[in-house]
Amino acid sequence: MAADSSESVAAATDGEGATATGEVGVPPLLRRLADSPEIGIIAALIVAVIVFTSINPLFLSVSDLQNPLGVDLAGFGILAVGESIVIMTGGIDLSVGSLTAFFVVGSAWLNVSEHIPVGFAFALTILAGALWGLWHAFWITRFGVAPFVITLVTFIFAAGADEALAPNPITISSPPFLALVGSTVAGVPIAVVVFVAIVLAAWFFLERTYVGREIYAVGGNKEAARLAGIPTARRITLAYVVSGSCAAVVGLIEASRITSGTADSVSGWELIAIAAAVIGGVSLIGGQGRIVGAVAGAALLVALTDGLVTINVNAYYQPMVVGVVLFFAVILDAARTRFRARSAARTVLEAGKGAGGNLAAARGDP
């Protein structure tokens, strides 16, 4: 069988699919780099780290004193992982920032005001996150509500719910709760260990399980996935449940970090999570992107925000600097996509199928 298949590939050189000619002259390394969507973001991340470290050698070790770099990254990164999986199914989850805030307060309230033991409070919080994701998925898959809309509703609702639950900040004093950020395993904060575990699990899930592959298929072409026998509703549901659970986990980490059930620190995080995913190569159309990109995106955002503090850039200028860097990362990605599309258009055009679409694509050709 193996011999057969290599033969058929070889035989293809003069068949209709063999249209490699359009790619002649492109160095293979450049092509491979252009084929990997995460390349721009990883390059930007490396540059940012080098720049900050050269200005302040302590950048990687101290970060901005109060916020260890790793814990910041754990927060953004976990949200970005959940968000990415949702975006891969072709959806969007706007609720994660508000939900995180809600769970910061909620977990503190469970533990402190309701005297529920830490482990149990953690479990309840994560369960609540999962259920909230299930709620979104229910409306999306059963009633065809647009993901943007139903998660926007939660965004608005949860933003008030935390205030209603606990009008005054709840101070967390339970040592196991605070250990999530305060304690380390081999010098690494537990929150960071959790983050790494989630990233590895998500990577493994998406790349190595058949359900993960089906998530991509649903995002790539939902009708095709459905007709291929994939339970699309279940796959979409899973994505929102994961995203909601991730928001709950981040809520716990944030509560532990600020040692108090107040939620101001996480406002706007849903947009950071979306930005991290998108600049990491997770296409908003769905069906594309990898976890490593989303994590690199989150790392870049954290490096920028924390790095600008460590080199004493005026706080007012920080968002502008972040914006400019993101702009270049995104433009680089757009250029890469165009480069790929062009060589693909050539390939397709020579394959010669279909007038309208292909000719339209070819119009971009010089």
Add this chain to the structure above:
Amino acid sequence: MDTGGDLVLTGVRKLYGPAVVLDVDHVVLRRAEVVGLVGENGAGKSTMMGVVAGSVTPDAGTVSIAGQMLDSGGTLRAQELGVAMVSQEFPLVGQLSVAENLLLGRRPSERRFLVDRRATYSAAAELLDAVGLRVNPRRRVDSLSVAQRQLIEIAKALGRRPLVLILDEPTSALGPAESERLLGFARRHAAGGGIVIFVGHRLAEVRAVADRVLVLRNGRLISDLTPTEATEQRIIRDMVGKDLLPEGELSEPEGDPGFAFAATALEAPGLGPLDLAVRRGEIVGVAGLMGSGRSRLLHVVMGALASTGGEMRLDGARYRPHTPTDAATAGVGLVPEDRKTQALLVDAPIRWNVTLAILRRISWRHLLLTPRRERGEAAAIVNLARVRCRSAEQPARALSGGNQQRMIFGRWMATKPRLLLLDEPTRGVDVGAKAEIYKLIEEARKEGMAILVASSELEELMGICHRIVVLRRGRVTAEFDRSDFSKERIIAAAAIDLVAA
């Protein structure tokens, strides 16, 4: 020689990288002429049409229309000169109404800024009348069937009163009666002094409508045939450079008299009640006009549309699919009609596309995908379905239509289904690729699958099926065994109400 009214291509060449995709010395298309343009995929038909329509700028050569040079004026210039193109991929705006699509870019009345709805609708109704399509101009285009959209696209082109009308595989989505009507438009347009370029895969149609047949192969003009010269054999030989093998006799379904699939009093919105059965190793065709319920029937059997009554059995066991997942689990597969929207993961590699329906089965403990196993399965499927590609890691979009179709075939063959449903299995693929798809169908049949094929091409059904059932308005109106196949009788059964019209 140039009479001023003609379309003349001189020395037109187009290169993509080092590859010559079009190289035509001199062609004159005269007014009042229908010119058939045929060739395999990749032969340069689309590029040549693109050059005439202004969407492709040639690297060398000139195009003149009625004595005026097209130069590199793009599509706008071509439109000014009277070129209108009906392409097989419809650039219609799904969210807009039929009328708005028909008049896109034109103003039906003198009003300058506001949309004159009444004028829009009446102008649209006129255009629809001209192609004999009875739909409400207020309907949204995305609620229409593919065939109806094709007719709207044609109405839109005719509405511009073009000099040169390019029809790029206009009948691929149409049933026999609608196709016939469309050929009528083409002839009438030529009779009115226009130039019609008819690009087609169905050779019988091309021969029926064309005053001349141009055959392209590898970007070059191979022959320029008069109707008497243009026999099907000759055209095919010029297209592929060799004679296709004559079709072998269809062997009877072997021994097993049992029905693999049986439906009794099956009902769904717009369908049935109908009875239908397919034996193991039998190919049953479903014929009918557009809107007769062909696709609907397949989708109901696949569980993609809910049935509202009746009973289905698979190998004797009760079969009630609520979703395509149920159907796939029970051993039913569907190669859908519209590759792009219903079958392909266009940006994903071929490997993902071919293993999509067997992911669970090839996973370790039904959970984990092992890259080596998956690559092996993908290579086997690519090989089995004879998908021609450089590697299974190429994105699906890089393949030609015929290759993509074989890929989707492979996706389902790999599941070893008991019942394989094929909806327009050769839509938009060329002659050579068609023959290969027929071969795949025959192989599937020999493995004992029961096969149900819906197609708008009668010759195709008559060529590959043991039996043909004819649908009209969702019901079976006739059933023919291979020995009684007759085109006239099938068309009559499909279109009693249209025969009178």
